Amino acid sequence: MIAAEVPEKIMIKTRVFTWLTASTLAFTVLMTPVVGLAQQTQIKLSSNKYKVEDDVKLGNQAAAEIEQKFPILNDREATDYVETIGQRLVAAIPAAFNQPAFRYRFRLVNARDLNAFALPGGPMYINRGMIESARNEGELAGVMAHEISHVALRHATAQHTKQTSTRNTLGTIGLILGGAILGGQTGAQLGGLLAQGWMTKYSREFESEADMLGAQIMARAGYDPLDLANVFRTIQQESRSGTPEFLSSHPDPGNRYDRINREAKYLRVSENPIKMTRDFERIQARFRGMPRALSMAEIEKGYRSEQTSSIPTASGRYTTRVALPSSTMRAYSGHPWMRINVPSNWQEFSSQDGVQFAPQGAYGPQGITRGMMIGAAASDTRDLQRDSQTYVSQILQANSYLRPRSSFSPITVAGRRGYVTSASGRSPITGNTEFVTIYTTQSRAGDLIYIVTVAPELEASRYNTAFRNSVGSLRLYD
Numbered sequence: 001m002i003a004a005e006v007p008e009k010i011m012i013k014t015r016v017f018t019w020l021t022a023s024t025l026a027f028t029v030l031m032t033p034v035v036g037l038a039q040q041t042q043i044k045l046s047s048n049k050y051k052v053e054d055d056v057k058l059g060n061q062a063a064a065e066i067e068q069k070f071p072i073l074n075d076r077e078a079t080d081y082v083e084t085i086g087q088r089l090v091a092a093i094p095a096a097f098n099q100p101a102f103r104y105r106f107r108l109v110n111a112r113d114l115n116a117f118a119l120p121g122g123p124m125y126i127n128r129g130m131i132e133s134a135r136n137e138g139e140l141a142g143v144m145a146h147e148i149s150h151v152a153l154r155h156a157t158a159q160h161t162k163q164t165s166t167r168n169t170l171g172t173i174g175l176i177l178g179g180a181i182l183g184g185q186t187g188a189q190l191g192g193l194l195a196q197g198w199m200t201k202y203s204r205e206f207e208s209e210a211d212m213l214g215a216q217i218m219a220r221a222g223y224d225p226l227d228l229a230n231v232f233r234t235i236q237q238e239s240r241s242g243t244p245e246f247l248s249s250h251p252d253p254g255n256r257y258d259r260i261n262r263e264a265k266y267l268r269v270s271e272n273p274i275k276m277t278r279d280f281e282r283i284q285a286r287f288r289g290m291p292r293a294l295s296m297a298e299i300e301k302g303y304r305s306e307q308t309s310s311i312p313t314a315s316g317r318y319t320t321r322v323a324l325p326s327s328t329m330r331a332y333s334g335h336p337w338m339r340i341n342v343p344s345n346w347q348e349f350s351s352q353d354g355v356q357f358a359p360q361g362a363y364g365p366q367g368i369t370r371g372m373m374i375g376a377a378a379s380d381t382r383d384l385q386r387d388s389q390t391y392v393s394q395i396l397q398a399n400s401y402l403r404p405r406s407s408f409s410p411i412t413v414a415g416r417r418g419y420v421t422s423a424s425g426r427s428p429i430t431g432n433t434e435f436v437t438i439y440t441t442q443s444r445a446g447d448l449i450y451i452v453t454v455a456p457e458l459e460a461s462r463y464n465t466a467f468r469n470s471v472g473s474l475r476l477y478d
Contacts, residue, residue, distance in 0.1 A: 039266040041212040045097070046158035052101050055157055059121030066125065071299060073108040073128055078283050082106045082126055082144070085137070089145050092220035097152040097213070104148065112293040114235045118147035120156045127296075132287050135234055137280040138227030138273065141218060145228060149213035155206045162203075211256060215263045224273035229260035312349035312356070313368060318429055319361035322370055324459065325466035329473075332357075337376065337443070341473035343466050346371060353377065369429055370463065372470060373452040382446030388419045391450055392438055401425040402436060413441035413451070414474045424457070433457040439471060443478045 073079075086106040104122035112129040124147055126140075134140045150156070202210070215225035325343035333339040334350050342348075346357040354375025356363075362370035379387045388408060396402050402425040411420045418441035427434045439451040451471055455463035 040216060041263055043097075043153070043209055043213055045153060046155070046206075047161060048154055048158045049161045050154075050157040052099055052154075055099075055120035055151075055154055056101055056103075057121075058156070059119035059123050062119050063123040066119075066123075067107070070125070071110040071294070073110040075108065078108055078131075078287070079106070081279050081283050082108060082131075082140075085141050086124065086144055086148070088221050089141060089148055089217055092217045093148065093152050094213075094216065094220075099152070099154075102151065104151070106144070110293050111296050111299060113296050115296070116143045116147055118151045120151065120154070122151055124148070124151075128287050128290075128293050131280075131284055133234060134231065134280075134284070136227065136276040138218075138223050138275050139231035139234055140280065141221070141223045141274070142214065142225075142228030142231040145214035145217045145221070145223075146210050148217065149210040150202065150206065153206070153209055153213065155202055155210070159203060159206060207256075208259070211260055212263055215260050216267060219264070219267035219269050222270050222274050224269055224275065225260060225264040225267055227273075227275070229257045229264075232256055312351060313358070313363040314365040316358075316363040316365075317361070318364045318369065320430075322361040323359050324462050325359070329469060337476060337478045338374065338449075339473075339475045339477070340374060340470055342372065342470050351375075364429075366429055368454060369427060369434065370455050370459070371453075372467065373450075374474075375450055376443060377448045377450065379447045382442075384417065384440065384442045384448070385419065387442075387448045388421075388438075388440040391440065391448060392421055392423075395436070395438065395452065396423065399425070399436075401428060405435075411439065413439050413449070413471065414476045416441045416476070418442075427456075430456060435460050437467070441476075443476070445478065449476065 083106045086104060090104045102122045104124065106124045106126065108131075109125050109127045111127045112132070113127050114129050114133050116124065116126040116130055118124040124144065126144065130143060131140060134143075211228065214228050218225045218228055323345055326345040328344040329341040330344045331339060331341055332348060332355065334348065334355060342357045343359075346359050347363070349356040349358070349363070354373065356368055356371060356373045358368040358371030362368055377387075377391065381387055385408070392404075392408075396404070402423040405422040405424050408419045408421045411418050413420075418439060420437065420439050422438070423436045424433055426432065434454055434456050437453045439453075441449045443449055451474070453463070453467045453471075455467075
């Protein structure tokens with residue numbers, strides 16, 4: 001089964017509902033209390049192979065997707081209110097972690113879950129439910145200070161540095177944002193709905209750092225760090241069942257409440273810290289008086305239903321008996337940049353950047369189980385080998401049951417230099433092993449041209465002839 005449609009871009013594609021699990025490696029940031037006058041926990045930036053500009057780029061791209069897909073609450077007074085709190089906290093970030101390139105900004109999401117998250121480089125989103133449930137402004141500021149700390153410490157790209165080898169590129173990070181990348185624009189949009197998945201599911205080590213730095217920022221900004229400890233209890237208590245969404249992506253590093261309280265003893269806290277304010281009471285009362293907000297699960301369900309209906313192959317039904325490729329070929333030239341011959345009994349499903357071909361019974365809402373995909377993907381690198389590797393990684397990411405079967409081999413595709421590689425795995429639709437072959441070449445402008453073929457293992461010999469004939473007939477007109 002290959003997910004439906006074709007991707008619009010190679011480098012960055014923005015996954016929103018599935019949180020990715022973070023695996024931590026050996027590098028540990030030193031966090032030891034310093035015995036001295038202040039005795040505050042000393043925090044250091046973790047090893048990070050990415051540039052500060054990369055954080056900004058990823059955050060901005062993910063934010064653009066999120067603000068198209070999330071129900072952003074366009075309430076000017078409330079937005080100005082959280083922006084004021086946010087900027088007060090940002091001004092209190094210690095100089096060692098103040099990145100001039102970062103632009104912190106704060107938006108509200110009309111969702112009832114007690115949650116907030118921040119993206120690399122500064123964009124932050126706070127659920128309406130967080131304000132409705134917070135006991136005072138200090139608790140709201142505590143959540144925001146914790147998220148600001150993740151950004152200031154560059155935890156997203158630092159964590160990805162831990163999870164991957166130095167051979168990975170910024171483009172590879174983009175794969176994780178995209179979800180079912182091979183699902184094309186639809187798949188990318190589903191991924192973009194909660195693009196912060198890899199960006200906000202932090203390790204316990206990073207959670208502990210964000211707690212400590214968050215407490216320090218709160219004290220410097222005139223708040224009581226104890227409210228940071230208290231808000232975690234509020235989140236836990238207000239969640240009726242299961243693990244709260246915030247805590248599922250921000251795991252308790254252990255003794256969180258006690259550690260924050262201990263840290264607060266070493267901080268210079270105002271005698272009259274900001275607690276309950278008139279602005280907080282007014283905004284909270286207005287939110288509580290609004291119609292009930294949807295949960296993120298409800299928003300996801302509605303969005304997925306909407307997007308599934310737009311998948312070109314969604315109208316099909318999978319069957320166990322599928323006709324083998326016809327020996328008679330027909331020409332396809334529905335895109336001006338290419339022409340190709342395909343079996344006459346294959347139906348076509350065109351999109352802006354390419355086309356899919358599959359016989360009756362081999363296509364449906366989850367993509368194709370037999371057939372071929374051809375498309376073009378814009379490239380920022382103009383490097384065929386690098387783009388080919390990235391694209392294959394996208395396929396494996398989007399179709400997690402697949403495993404590589406061969407390395408990249410040089411080949412000629414449409415008279416041009418190209419590569420071919422293969423993968424296989426047990427299809428979640430048919431339950432049988434299927435073979436996937438990926439051919440790549442370049443347009444004259446340097447963009448990637450790809451062909452993906454898929455067939456069940458037991459039928460591979462019958463399909464291979466059709467695939468060879470089709471790939472050999474490809475003509476590019478660019």
